[in-house]
Amino acid sequence: METKNIKKIGVLTSGGDAPGMNAAIRAAVRAGFYYGLEMYGIYRGYEGMIQNDIKKLDSKNITHVLERGGTFLKSARSEEFRTPEGRKKAYENLKSHGIDALVVIGGDGSLTGAHLFYQEYGIPAVGLPGTIDNDLSGTDLTIGFDTACNTAIEAIDKIRDTATSHDRLFFVEVMGRDAGFIAINAGVGSAAAAILIPERKTPIETLVEKLKTRTKAKKSSNIVIVAEGGKSGSAQEIADKVAKYLPYYDIKVTILGHLQRGGAPTCFDRLLASKLGVAAVEGLMQGKYDVMAGLINNKVVYTPIVKAIVGDKEIDEEDLRVANILST
Amino acid sequence: METKNIKKIGVLTSGGDAPGMNAAIRAAVRAGFYYGLEMYGIYRGYEGMIQNDIKKLDSKNITHVLERGGTFLKSARSEEFRTPEGRKKAYENLKSHGIDALVVIGGDGSLTGAHLFYQEYGIPAVGLPGTIDNDLSGTDLTIGFDTACNTAIEAIDKIRDTATSHDRLFFVEVMGRDAGFIAINAGVGSAAAAILIPERKTPIETLVEKLKTRTKAKKSSNIVIVAEGGKSGSAQEIADKVAKYLPYYDIKVTILGHLQRGGAPTCFDRLLASKLGVAAVEGLMQGKYDVMAGLINNKVVYTPIVKAIVGDKEIDEEDLRVANILST
Amino acid sequence: METKNIKKIGVLTSGGDAPGMNAAIRAAVRAGFYYGLEMYGIYRGYEGMIQNDIKKLDSKNITHVLERGGTFLKSARSEEFRTPEGRKKAYENLKSHGIDALVVIGGDGSLTGAHLFYQEYGIPAVGLPGTIDNDLSGTDLTIGFDTACNTAIEAIDKIRDTATSHDRLFFVEVMGRDAGFIAINAGVGSAAAAILIPERKTPIETLVEKLKTRTKAKKSSNIVIVAEGGKSGSAQEIADKVAKYLPYYDIKVTILGHLQRGGAPTCFDRLLASKLGVAAVEGLMQGKYDVMAGLINNKVVYTPIVKAIVGDKEIDEEDLRVANILST
Amino acid sequence: METKNIKKIGVLTSGGDAPGMNAAIRAAVRAGFYYGLEMYGIYRGYEGMIQNDIKKLDSKNITHVLERGGTFLKSARSEEFRTPEGRKKAYENLKSHGIDALVVIGGDGSLTGAHLFYQEYGIPAVGLPGTIDNDLSGTDLTIGFDTACNTAIEAIDKIRDTATSHDRLFFVEVMGRDAGFIAINAGVGSAAAAILIPERKTPIETLVEKLKTRTKAKKSSNIVIVAEGGKSGSAQEIADKVAKYLPYYDIKVTILGHLQRGGAPTCFDRLLASKLGVAAVEGLMQGKYDVMAGLINNKVVYTPIVKAIVGDKEIDEEDLRVANILST
Structure with a gap:
């Protein structure tokens, strides 16, 4: 897999929103600026990608968003993106802005979309685990869970x-x-x-x-x-x-x-989102495509999206054992 | 109405609990100590009065309760207190402890009980408006509403x-x-x-x-x-x-x-409960019986219980007007 | 005093910021829209008035600000506004925008400025008590105190x-x-x-x-x-x-x-600010100039600014008495 | 090292208090009950051990403490425990109660005390990292830090x-x-x-x-x-x-x-404290003495106290790198 020379990255949030999504967007955008890239906000997830609701971001867009719940890029579920026609429109909109790569923040459905889109159109994407449910593999904890x-x-x-x-x-x-x-x-x-x-x-x-x-x-x-x-x-x-x-x-x-x-994210979620937002951009620059950036044992790990979304994340038996002792 | 020489006061919370009830109990008990009285906790409202769940309180009982939600005296609804037999038992238990008077913290049902009990057995009571619903007359705001x-x-x-x-x-x-x-x-x-x-x-x-x-x-x-x-x-x-x-x-x-x-009471509820707790004990000492102590225009006012519970407290038309302007 | 036909109102916050200022700005702006007026934001208080940092506001500017601490119009202390030259510049800027009247949110210094400006240039102003200190007369409580x-x-x-x-x-x-x-x-x-x-x-x-x-x-x-x-x-x-x-x-x-x-304003401060924001605009429309709108016994009262700022607001002796009983 | 048949465990908190200490005490005590042990509270740390401020705990003592900041066993710094005479008194008090082992919750000074005491008197102890400073090795995070x-x-x-x-x-x-x-x-x-x-x-x-x-x-x-x-x-x-x-x-x-x-502990600190409280008691039952129980990569790990307190815990360079990127 050849590493592309990425200059413009689009960021989107998709699926159910989670506290810390704003912090992740901010971190990705700021990391992009740090490395001299242009950063674009794709509003309302894949729906906005299809409807060309895409704007170039500057530092003002990401001021005072770290501490806020929700996602200022908004989120939506997109039926149309499930169709080849929808994805074609989305691709053409990205091209019209010259967007080379994506940072996709969301749950399994959102990451599946990024994977499919990469398969079809070769748009490199790094996914970030943004869901309160913590049901993604490839990361100890997801953004918003804490x-x-x-x-x-x-x-x-x-x-x-x-x-x-x-x-x-x-x-x-x-x-x-x-x-x-x-x-x-x-x-x-x-x-x-x-x-x-x-x-x-x-x-x-x-x-x-x-x-x-x-x-x-x-x-x-x-x-x-x-x-x-x-x-x-x-x-x-x-x-x-x-x-x-x-x-x-x-x-x-x-x-x-x-x-x-909702609600302001905890310190942990702000840190997790900040680290992963940086990791997303750095991953793209290093040719890590079609992966999800997660944190395992406090180290950034890139897992192929297809492995992250399999939904086999197991609960910790030890937690259940402790819960039982303490409630008896 | 003759002013009795009150020496022992029982305090109870009844009906749905409200944040600030603990602060009101504490204030009443501490005021009682200030004036040299003995203070008794009647647990689980009128039910505990019937079941003689009554304990003398000391300053330890009311340490670090001001800031806690709920009521450490617990609350309950008592069917038995609605019967003459129940109230008779309750009266005898109070007498066995030598309790002369009551501070009753709760909503309209709780205050009605205090009124009835005063009518039947002459036990002086001051009620305090403890309910999140704010549906009592005789006070601008009830304890717990804020x-x-x-x-x-x-x-x-x-x-x-x-x-x-x-x-x-x-x-x-x-x-x-x-x-x-x-x-x-x-x-x-x-x-x-x-x-x-x-x-x-x-x-x-x-x-x-x-x-x-x-x-x-x-x-x-x-x-x-x-x-x-x-x-x-x-x-x-x-x-x-x-x-x-x-x-x-x-x-x-x-x-x-x-x-x-639930939850820790706000500063306002702590103040309201503190003022009214003191007012309850001072009211009893001044011969104010069968009344509810409330705060109207930031002044303590004693209203006959029968007037406080009529349930005709009106919402402020001005609030509705402002709400309409701001949502249009 | 003749009632002017007011069409454009400028809103500013000045002095130390207080939680609820945003809610007051929003309420004033929304009330203005309700009555068909044009509303202008004057940024950084009197300093921005002198530097012509003035922008017409639309409903987007006041979306999701009610619940936020601080003031999105920003605040500043202005030495230059204390000079006749500074006030002249400020006046000319207002005129250039066609601004007829002001809503000034702040403490005694800010209200004094509004009074002086009205005396010199006849710009009608209603002040709102925005300070955590609660040291203004003409209102039971100031915005931010709770x-x-x-x-x-x-x-x-x-x-x-x-x-x-x-x-x-x-x-x-x-x-x-x-x-x-x-x-x-x-x-x-x-x-x-x-x-x-x-x-x-x-x-x-x-x-x-x-x-x-x-x-x-x-x-x-x-x-x-x-x-x-x-x-x-x-x-x-x-x-x-x-x-x-x-x-x-x-x-x-x-x-x-x-x-x-800082911090999100409490429910009380949101209500107080909302009511007073509406009252400020309605006061201006009714020819109430050079006054502060406050809430006394839960009713809107307009007090001449010169009386509101005298600094003789007294603490409640009853509060001190209760404090003493409860801490003994 | 021979595994003793432990029947009575004393629990103490020492040094600067940290949110989650109560949750750790509760978990240790409840685990003790689960395994049929007697549990004792040693109040005010080593000072209380010397002054025999020791009480047998029942389940009421640990009801509704999980969510509270501070430590209901209280904490203190003890000069006397630094002397051989002090430790002798402490030992005799433990013996008089028949206490076989200790759970010591605190920072490096507190754990050092437990180590010394074990060396001198053979009282098995498991330490738990209770400090907001996170400056203990042998655990990713200390109780109270989050x-x-x-x-x-x-x-x-x-x-x-x-x-x-x-x-x-x-x-x-x-x-x-x-x-x-x-x-x-x-x-x-x-x-x-x-x-x-x-x-x-x-x-x-x-x-x-x-x-x-x-x-x-x-x-x-x-x-x-x-x-x-x-x-x-x-x-x-x-x-x-x-x-x-x-x-x-x-x-x-x-x-x-x-x-x-202060303050109610976060969910993470409640979990960490709960797991480690159970681990402390189970460690003692398994003959793990003179160790600190910590959580590394979400697994319980017992580290010799002498290694946990060396103070060489390093900050994560990656955190600093991310901090720099995000603030540039």
Whole structure:
């Protein structure tokens, strides 16, 4: 694979937004300036690429964005980019601006798009893992995950205040699509009575037994964390089932929802995004195409996109073991 | 009405908990100590009064509670206290401890209990308005309301990040039972496109028209605040109706839920609770019985409980007018 | 006084910035649009007026600023505006844009400038109280004060964690220039052992006596709040004096400093700023010139600027009384 | 080394407190209960060990402490424990309670004590790295560091609001004793213009040059992060030197101070503390004595205390490189 002489890089965010995306954009753009490149913002992801919503960025565009949630380049899902015609339009728009390469920040769908586009049109791309779900391989943690976990525990800390005052049982549903990473971290981080994740099946009877044991041990308020997308059902469904076994218990359900996607990124997410934003540009300059830049054991690692998106990232058994010890 | 020589005061929190209840308990207890009284904690509200869950408090009990959400005396709803037998038991327990008077912190139901108890058994009580809903007369603001409003806007700030990134329309449901106070403050405080409150009927067509006008004016993301308990339906129901008119719009719903009840109280709630806690004890010492202590125009005012609980507290028309100007 | 037909309003922020200034600018601009006026941003206060740093605003300029600290119009102190020549230049710049009237957001110095300018050139102005110090008459609270108090107590909550862990005595210096408002609120709100304000002289012996009494009562960690600008000296100076009396005590000093000026405004400050921003524009339209719009007992009140800036706003004796009861 | 049959474990926190210490105590105690052990709290570190301030813990002691800053076991520095007589007393107190082993949570001084005590009296101890400074080897990160970094950037975000509004240059001093870890993370995380750390000498001329270049590039507000304990002097001293070169610049200094030590721990610190608390007890049960449990590449690692405290933990050159690219 020949290393191209890259002069103009387009940056885009795509898929569900995540805190730290702005920090990643800023880092990529600033790194580009540092190396004398021209940097372009592609607004609203692949949709904007197709609609030619592309603007040259200067340093003002990236001032005071590091600390802000969301993405100032906006994000969107693009049906049209899934079609050959859509991608052709997108390619022509990039060419009209002279854009040589892409930095694509998003989840597995976004990275798949970058991979496909590279296969078809040879536009070099480095992907960055931007998703609160942490469900990408090739990086220990994804941009936005740490913030989402902290947002979750801050909300649960508040819920615990009222749970304790009333000796209630709360089921709190957190995000994570098909992955239990947020649930585990938020659960251990908030002293949850139990954590239900998509990767493990927890029979209702087991859950009820645990709650009964804890109630006997006078832990009179209890919080159960439920990852959305789990096979055991939504937090509401599980709560309804448990209610039949524990009719004397005052049970409430809270779905944290989209507030987990926003907010100023944590220090960790700012650092992660900053390092990976620089790594994206430096990767492109070094001929690393069709890869995702991630951080493994605190070192930048470039993983082929096709390997990063396979969705086989495993939860840490040790975390589950610790969670069990601490909630028993 | 003769002023009794009060020596032992029982303090309880009842009904839905609110941030600042701990600060109010602390202030009452500390004021009691200042005036040489004995102070008792009655745990779990009227239920604990019936079950004799009553303990003498010392200064350690109230150390480092000011800044904590919830209520360390816990709260509960008591069916038994609604019966003459329940109240008789409660009275006998108070007598067994020699408790002369009560400070009751809670909402309208809790204050009603204190009034009834005074009528039946002559136990002097001063009520304090402890509820996030702000639906009590006799005080400009209730303890916990300011914190709940801030919790709401902090959550909505996060939701706005993701709403803006995706140009989405969000319906955010806030608490308030039958009162729109939280909705109005959170709505004005978060630049909401519209605010739906129980006190006013907003036809779906009017709401849709407003959203269409704003979309034309390129305010592409929009947040609508919906107070729970409104006649127009829940946030989800309203969203479903609106979706039929605006099929092209990506619509999401978030129910903030119980996290609005918790969290460290704001500075204002700490001050309000501190002043009213002192006022409760001083009121009892001055023979002010069967009243609620509130703050009106920053002055302590004692209002007969029967007047405080009538539920006719009106929302400020001027607030609605300002909200309308700012969202047009 | 004749009411002019105002068509173009300039908005500026001046003096020390305060959280909520952006919300006030937004509200004024949006109210202007609502009434069909043209709105101009005058950047960097009077300095920008002299240097013609003036731009017509549209709705994009005020999108997503409500929730941000600082002021996007920036602020500055202007020596030149104190000279007749400077004001002449400023006037000519306003005329060149056709600006008929001003909304001036700031503290006493900023409002004095608006008054002087009205006297000399007849440019109608409504001032808004924008300062964390709360030292303006004509309003119960100034924009930014509530946020500064909350920022202070959140910082002090953190300091208390470490103070308690080590049984230390902390002196925490808060802002407020010559006014003790922040100190009192932050002090009551953080269970301070003592509060030293510029308006009252506290002899070191009295302070030491109180600390000794508390130590005997086993309140082993103590926090003393010191307002900057007090006659008893800075927090460090007072700490040094106290250290001589309590040599066994581990004493630390923290100066909260400029972080009290920043941060997202609280819900209250957003509401206050929103109401006053609207009131400023409506006041100008109704011929209310040379006044400051404030909120007294939750009603908008227009006070002649010369009366608002006299600096005789008194602290509430009742607050000091409550503070004393609660810290004894 | 023979593995003892441990039945009673004492837990203590020592040295400067750090957020997450409570979570570590809770995890150790709960793990102890899980394995059927008796757990004792030794209050005020080694000082309390000497004064026999030791209490058996039950599950109530560790309820709702996970999320709280500080350490409920309190901390202290003990001169007496540095003497053989002091350690003898401490040993006798432990024996009187039948305590077989220790979990010691703290920084290098605290771990040194545990090592010495093991050498002299054979009391098995596992140390946990509890310090915001991150200056211990044998673990990627110490308990409290992540929280301190987040506290720092949240404060700097606020300072940036006012810096930007006034185009000011701020010097912000952060903690870290002789280590620049907090400074680097907070600096990269807050888009600092420059970061001064103890490990590198930055000539004033270099700093001034960088600030001049940035000012030319219209980055008109600037924040410089200064680690306490650096050879170039305190933030105030550096600011004074810089002021001579940039007399036109409005320069301010803020020392964040002890608020960096407090506050609710972040999700990461709660997880780290939870895992290490369990690891401490399991280590003791497996005969791992005189070691510190740390987390390296997300795996628990036991390092001999003598190796953990050597103070040669190096800052990551890559972090500095990224910081430089992003601030140029």
